[in-house]
Every structure is written in C-alpha cells, then in structure tokens.
Amino acid sequence: MYKRLVIIGGGGHGKVIADIALKSGYKDICFVDDNVGGDCMGYPIIGKSCNLEQLNNGETDFVIAIGDNQIRKRIAEQHKLNWVTLVHPSAQIAYGVQIGIGSVVMAGAVINPEAMIGQHCIINTCAVIEHDNQLGDYVHVSPNATLGGTVHVGSCTHIGIGATVRNNISIGENTVIGAGAVVVKEISGGGVYIGIPAHLKT
C-alpha cells in the first residue's frame, strides 16, 4: 500500500521525480516549495519547508527534489521525516548495489555491481556508475555523466552533465566537475574543475 508522497521542490527536477513516483505506484502526490505556490505538473503545492513537520503524520513519504547538494543536505539534516528512495523502472541496478535512503535514480541510469550510493544522492538521467564505485551522501551525478570502475566521490560533490571520470579515481568532497570534463587524476576536494583533462577553473 503506497502512502502519500510529498516532493520538496516544485521545479523541473521535481517534475522528473513526480514521474518516477507515478511509475512506482504513488497516486497521492503533492509538493512543498518555499518560492512558488499553485501546482506542479497538476499536483498541488501545499506549503513551504517550514510546514514539513506538520505534514509528517506517519502516513506520508518524503523526497527532496532540489539539485543543489548543500540545500538538499540542509533540509535532510533539519527534518526527521520518512525519506524514500525512488528508482525509475528503466534504470539498471546490478547485483550488490546499495542505494542510500532519500536518493533518486533517473531513467536509463546504470549502476553496476557492488557500487555504493550514499543518502540523498541524485543519479540523473542515463548516468553510468560503474562497478565498485563509492559515492558519499548528497552527491549529484548529472545526465550522461560516466564514472568508470572503482571511482570514489566525496559527499556533496557535483559531477556535471556529460562528464567522464576515469576508473580508479578519487574525487573529494564539495567539488564541482564541470559539464563535459574528463577527470584523469585524483582531485583532493573543493574547487571547480573543467576541461579535458580536467583542471582547476581559475
């Protein structure tokens, strides 16, 4: 029996998550958004994040649909709610994969054996997470990004759209890998890296 689902964030990313929720069997969907009211995809925006505790009645699931890793982290840490993990039915999740609570996996993503995905991560459309990857909490892997085997990604790091990370590479926390970058060397953490091969953006 599916409960009501509250999606936090009524923007484009929220629409994608609502679509996954519908395909996963949720029928009672609504949104919370601090900036806009009205509706999102025809589902009502019923309040703001300050109302979240009131909505937490034990019959409601929650998911955060905000792409900014730091904001996702702040909301998840501030509110003790029944966070759910959502996986699009077309995503390929291999044997031994672990996906942390609150994470979302979009259409066409591939996560290969024994990869570990942290909490409240976004594995976006058609991203490839190869075998034995370890992703910390609040990581966002953008559409069509590819992480080779045994890549480690620190918490709150954003891998940009179409970026590639060579196998056996570690990227630290709070790092941004720009769109289309190719990472071939370890990145200790922090900063924005762009280009081929990826280098610190000055």
Ligand SMILES: CC(C)(COP(=O)(O)OP(=O)(O)OC[C@H]1O[C@@H](n2cnc3c(N)ncnc32)[C@H](O)[C@@H]1OP(=O)(O)O)[C@@H](O)C(=O)NCCC(=O)NCCS
């Ligand atoms: C790398 C990034 C964070 C930089 O953002 P920014 O600091 O706002 O950079 P700007 O757009 O102001 O561009 C500054 C310069 O960097 C260049 N640049 C920006 N992003 C670049 C990238 N990914 N690769 C190469 N060069 C890039 C710009 O061309 C510009 O160069 P110029 O000064 O010679 O004109 C951003 O461009 C990016 O790639 N973000 C990832 C977006 C993404 O993956 N979204 C997914 C949503 S699902």
